[in-house]
Amino acid sequence: MYIVTAHEMYDWDRKSIEEAGMDGRILMENAGRAVAEQVEKRVRNDQHIVVLIGAGNNGGDGFVIARTLLNRGYSVKAWQLVSDEKIKGDALVHKQLYLGAGFELAHLTKVNVLFRELDQADVIIDAMLGIGVYGKLKPPFDQVTAYANQSQALKIAVDIPTGVPADEGITDFDGLQADYTCIIAAPKLSAFLPHTAPYYGEWEVVEIGLPAKKLKKTSVSLWSSEHARPTLPERHPYSHKGTHGKALVIGGSYLMPGSIALSARAALRSGAGLAAVATPKSAWPSVSVHIPEATAVSTSEENGVLAERVEVDFTGYDAVGIGMGMGRSDASRTIVQQVVEEADVPVLIDADGLYHLKQLLDVLKNRTGPAVLTPHPGEMAHLLGITVTELLARPFEWSQRFAYNHGVYIVLKGPSTIITAPDGTQVVDTSGNAGLAKGGSGDVLSGILLALMMQSQSITEALCNGCFLHGKAAELLTTEGHSKADLLATDLIEGLSQAFRTLSS
Numbered sequence: 001m002y003i004v005t006a007h008e009m010y011d012w013d014r015k016s017i018e019e020a021g022m023d024g025r026i027l028m029e030n031a032g033r034a035v036a037e038q039v040e041k042r043v044r045n046d047q048h049i050v051v052l053i054g055a056g057n058n059g060g061d062g063f064v065i066a067r068t069l070l071n072r073g074y075s076v077k078a079w080q081l082v083s084d085e086k087i088k089g090d091a092l093v094h095k096q097l098y099l100g101a102g103f104e105l106a107h108l109t110k111v112n113v114l115f116r117e118l119d120q121a122d123v124i125i126d127a128m129l130g131i132g133v134y135g136k137l138k139p140p141f142d143q144v145t146a147y148a149n150q151s152q153a154l155k156i157a158v159d160i161p162t163g164v165p166a167d168e169g170i171t172d173f174d175g176l177q178a179d180y181t182c183i184i185a186a187p188k189l190s191a192f193l194p195h196t197a198p199y200y201g202e203w204e205v206v207e208i209g210l211p212a213k214k215l216k217k218t219s220v221s222l223w224s225s226e227h228a229r230p231t232l233p234e235r236h237p238y239s240h241k242g243t244h245g246k247a248l249v250i251g252g253s254y255l256m257p258g259s260i261a262l263s264a265r266a267a268l269r270s271g272a273g274l275a276a277v278a279t280p281k282s283a284w285p286s287v288s289v290h291i292p293e294a295t296a297v298s299t300s301e302e303n304g305v306l307a308e309r310v311e312v313d314f315t316g317y318d319a320v321g322i323g324m325g326m327g328r329s330d331a332s333r334t335i336v337q338q339v340v341e342e343a344d345v346p347v348l349i350d351a352d353g354l355y356h357l358k359q360l361l362d363v364l365k366n367r368t369g370p371a372v373l374t375p376h377p378g379e380m381a382h383l384l385g386i387t388v389t390e391l392l393a394r395p396f397e398w399s400q401r402f403a404y405n406h407g408v409y410i411v412l413k414g415p416s417t418i419i420t421a422p423d424g425t426q427v428v429d430t431s432g433n434a435g436l437a438k439g440g441s442g443d444v445l446s447g448i449l450l451a452l453m454m455q456s457q458s459i460t461e462a463l464c465n466g467c468f469l470h471g472k473a474a475e476l477l478t479t480e481g482h483s484k485a486d487l488l489a490t491d492l493i494e495g496l497s498q499a500f501r502t503l504s505s
């Protein structure tokens, strides 16, 4: 499913009308009816619904929703919040159809009268403003939105909660806090941004008859089980351990042996044929106890951390992961440089490896083999030399810029993980839950990604599926047995079995 900016949405709408001969009035009818159907699933007909209608086409959808629900026997009061001359075009057509059907329309004169009505409402449908919003809310939308936000009523937003921008980059706004948003035709970028997504509440996308072929291929799309099922690696009956790849993970230290153990174990649980671990000798006993299936690579160490180069032949491996629990010593930076310069196989860089990478950006640029960076927002901001706030205001744009300029894949981790390829295409994965907000989850993800990178048709596919399996494992584990509070990274690794089974059935 494509994710759109406001501009891309308008372009789709325009092409559908101008090139495919679609009628804007039919699209609005379809949109309003599709939303009404979702409302019916959530609302009983003894509940009182107030529909708030603004000046643009979002308001036009509101007239269709109100008419449809009234025709179906619901208790609905429609409120037009702007003066009559502001209602134009398709919205005016649907206002006339609403009135022609014999239904009553309230006009806003004094906000207090509307507020008394909102006090009586069980459900508020927000058809005030859609993707055409710009700047901060003007009266009366600012007051009505603030009042609705205080209300206990169920708040359903049409397309996008009023006031929330569709695109990234705008952080200063007042928005309606919806419980549920019925998105028209395609999710907007803001449904995946940390500062805007919470306004949507739960959301769903409804189809309104826009011809799919008239949507210009956008650069961002959403990953789902429909994508994962046919693309997850299959196990051939005649395969052997070499068929599924040999991974090398470099990292860990005497005081931090856990991370590398989690990564290596997750890689094997995700189908890697073999996993070798390059970690200080003093850490190896603590690592191997968790992962007897892994082999050790001989290393030298100093004060419990890896010292100087790692004497390995990278051509003997199908992918290399580096950085987990490695520490930030100068020696470990040398090893990160060695891997970036010398390993032609796909390399995944995480945690302390990303910290060092900041000093190695030129080396990274000259690399020919694929490189995958798996930062959380703090690490990504460090690499970019900006603040986390700046990054999170435009995570799509920053990731795209960095991936393109440095020729790397980026997995920017978060509630909506953004996977960016060097050509700038981006995929969002929303699987998972707050149970993942715990130390070690990232190490597990790195192991999963490493394993899938060795077994997939493309790196992007591997990264999308890896993130999806990681999130799915958390969802499945917290549906039965675990809670989001007690879930550990080690549980996630064991939960991969169920995630793989669910997605391959």
Ligand SMILES: NC(=O)C1=CN([C@@H]2O[C@H](COP(=O)(O)OP(=O)(O)OC[C@H]3O[C@@H](n4cnc5c(N)ncnc54)[C@H](OP(=O)(O)O)[C@@H]3O)[C@@H](O)[C@H]2O)[C@@H](O)CC1
Binding pocket: 009, 010, 012, 013, 027, 028, 031, 054, 055, 056, 057, 058, 059, 060, 061, 128, 129, 130, 131, 132, 133, 134, 135, 136, 137, 138, 139, 141, 158, 159, 160, 184, 185, 208, 210
């Ligand atoms: N195929 C499709 O795409 C379909 C789309 N559809 C629907 O259309 C919606 C987009 O419609 P849209 O373009 O008319 O914009 P919309 O958000 O209703 O608002 C425009 C109005 O808002 C006003 N305004 C702006 N900022 C403001 C502020 N800060 N504070 C106060 N007012 C502000 C602005 O005022 P003005 O600039 O005139 O002063 C103007 O009057 C879309 O979200 C979806 O619901 C469906 O009908 C089916 C087909």
Ligand SMILES: [K+]
Binding pocket: 058, 126, 127, 128, 129, 130, 157, 158, 159, 160, 161, 162
């Ligand atoms: K809205």
